[in-house]
Amino acid sequence: MSRMQVDRTITRAFELFGKRWTGPIVSVLTAGPAYFADLHGAIPGISERMLSNRLAELGARELTVREVDEGPPVRVFYRLTEAGTALEPTLRALSQWAETYLLEGDQ
Incomplete structure (x- = not known):
């Protein structure tokens, strides 16, 4: 038998998307730019601190951009980059796969 090994690109992808909340944040942002408070309200159970941390990480990976709406009032919003x-x-x-193969309430 040949020796199997996981693809390094898959490992890198899951290092990011395997973290709790990353997928839901990106998913919400696919609908368009969102203010921090709107993102927080759209993702039940996420704390403001965790949302802030994940958005910073996504920004560092160049998947999101943080922008400031000068207002008044001054508000911060996030949008997806091309990546x-x-x-x-x-x-x-x-999402379609989960709808088909994961039962509601599965952990």
Whole structure:
């Protein structure tokens, strides 16, 4: 038998998307730019601190951009970059897979 080994690109992808909340954040942003408070409200159970941390990480990976709306009042919003937007078909396919193969309430 040949020696099997995981693809390094898959490992890198899951290092990012295997973290809790990353997928839901990107998924919400596929609908368009969102203010921090709107993102927080769209993802039940996420703390503001965790949302802030994940958005910073996604920004560092160049998947999101943080922008300031000078207002008044001053508000911060986030949008996907080209690289982040390119994830939309993958997320849609993953959602369809989950709808078919994962029972509601599965952990």
